[in-house]
Amino acid sequence: MAMQLVQINMKARDESALGRFWAETLGWSVSSEGPGVINLLPVGFVWPDPAAVCVDIVASPEPKTVKNRVHLDLATVSAAHQAELVARLTDLGATPADVGQGDVPWTVLADPEGNEFCVLEPREIYRDIGPIAAVVVDCADPRAMARFWGQAVDWTLHEVTDDHAVLRSxxxxxxxxxxxxxxEAKVVWNRVHLDLAPYPGDDRAAELARLRALGATDISLGQIDVPWTVLADPEGNEFCVLGSG
Known part of the structure; x- marks a missing residue:
């Protein structure tokens, strides 16, 4: 038993404008499943598929107040591509961001609503991966998080140290x-979080019970009568379990 990691959920005060920014950034198509929700996915993509983790941008009136604990790393294939991408994203409205990174070969930017992301220097591990190299989560204990999330979505552990853990489908x-x-400790709810879904035919209730047994907890963010379930991982990072994919 396992869940699918299907999308990244970003909150936005102007979901349409932020959706346009990220669609241009990723080269993805834009749709909407309803008011206040913008869906981004690769052109021709059939959801869900581990070949891509899609992006949902959801309207929220609350402003961003702290550095996000979840962010995207974007892949590049050459130094020239990295420079061109940074310049193009700056033209689209991205701004330089200082998260204490110091002198590093990647570039840290913020989107028009202040969400931090990185444009990486070329790395062989991310060659031919698509525009998103990685979804990165800040945490206190990478080993413990890798254990929980590895079992939650049944992804392969590629690397783990006291400072860093890497999983992939x-x-x-x-x-x-x-x-x-x-x-830094988590102090507010995450404006960027992961969304999971059961595989077709799997028992959603059983999957929720399995996640709770792994260490997930039920939390309330004010949701009432919604078709998804909001949980938190062992470090308190919110995530949602959607209906069957």
Whole structure:
């Protein structure tokens, strides 16, 4: 038994504008399943598929107040591509961001609503991966997070140290899921979070029970009568379990 990691959920005060930014950034198509929700996915993509982790941008009136604990790393194939991508994203409205990174070969930017992301220097591990190299989660204990999330979505552990853990779909496609040790504690709900879904035919209630047995807890963010379930991982990072894919 396992869940599918199907999408990244971003909150936005202007979901349409932020959706346009990320669609241009990723080269993906835009649709909407209803008011206040913008769906981004690769052109021709049939949801869900581990070849891509899609992006949902959801309207929320609350402003961003702290550095996000979940962010995207974007892949590049050459130094020239990295420079061109940074310049193009700056033209689209991205701005330089300082998260204490110091002198590093990647570039840290923020989207028009302040969500931090990285444009990586070329790395062989991310060659031919698509625009998103990795979904990165700040945490206190990468080893423990890798254990929970590895079992939650049945992804393969590629690397683990006290400071860093790396997972990827066992099919060897799509972005990596990485956990990075950081000193900052979680203080507010995450404006960017992961969404999971059961595989077709799986028992959703049984999957929810399995996640709780792994260490997930039920939390309330004010949701009332919704078709998804909001849980938190062992470090308190919110995630949603959607209906069957």
């Amino acid at each position: 066992p099919k060897g496609v799509g972005p990596y899921l990485e956990f990075l040790r950081t000193p």
